[in-house]
Amino acid sequence: MDDDYFSLNAILADNHKLSCTFTLDVPGLGYLEGGTENDIHQHSKIEMPFWLAQTLSLNEFTTFPLPPPYSNRVKSALNASAQSVKLSNLVGGNGWWYRWGRRIADVLDDEPQQELLNMLLRAFTNRLPALQDLSAHHASADHTLPETSTSTGEVFRDGMEGDERELFAIGQDSGRKAKAWYDSSNGRKYVR
Structure with missing residues (x-):
């Protein structure tokens, strides 16, 4: 960021x-x-x-x-179930919720600034494991089959904001490269 x-x-x-x-x-x-x-x-x-x-x-x-995307209502929803909050909808146009929140925190006084930064950090750390799991799943999935799942993971993916989408793409790419390495003769030689 x-x-x-x-x-x-x-x-x-x-x-x-x-x-x-x-x-x-x-x-x-x-x-x-x-x-x-x-x-x-x-x-x-x-x-x-x-x-x-x-x-x-x-x-x-x-x-x-404090703008509505960082209100107590959003904070409560994130505390209840961080993965169920569609951060992309909060700032419009699949925006940058974390970045904008950090920029707003720069303008705030000490106590509200610390509260906002803590909310951003908790949201990120609570959502990161789901993001990591989902990117690993998508990296190893057979994309020749049609996706018919409307699982919680897909709902979470639809609600990811800009930085999360970038991390998701990096995770997918890393997973594909690891799978390709493992599938090669060199990868299998080292794993045994």
């Missing part, structure tokens, strides 16, 4: 919208509201991309509540 300036994934993670409340009057930025007024007034609520909301919040122009 890099924050490289040129990373398209980082750009996509920073482009999610946040509902922000302005803490003071700001002359000349009324166009952000989409209205005809020239100024933004204190307590005005405007939805804007995170990259802009972050800058304005760090400079104390705006505040924002």
Whole structure:
């Protein structure tokens, strides 16, 4: 999970919208509201991309509540059954739930920041074994047969967010390479 300036994934993670409340009057930025007024007034609520909301919040122009994908409701669902939560649906477009959460944590104060980071870490560690098992299963599966299963694993796979999908692909590729090595004469020689 890099924050490289040129990373398209980082750009996509920073482009999610946040509902922000302005803490003071700001002359000349009324166009952000989409209205005809020239100024933004204190307590005005405007939805804007995170990259802009972050800058304005760090400079104390705006505040924002924790976005719904990181709410107590989601936290409770993750604590109950992390594998059943469709993280891809929470941030839209099979987005980057972990990346965006980490970026939001950078803006928060100490206690809410630590709570959010802990939630992200617990979700990742609770979902990783299922991700690993599923990628190993798919690496060794016979893909010439049609898939008719609607198992829990397939539901989990549909709900994976961007970083999890990348890890899934890496796990599948590693599993295929290990299987190919084992199936070769060299692999069998070393295993015996």
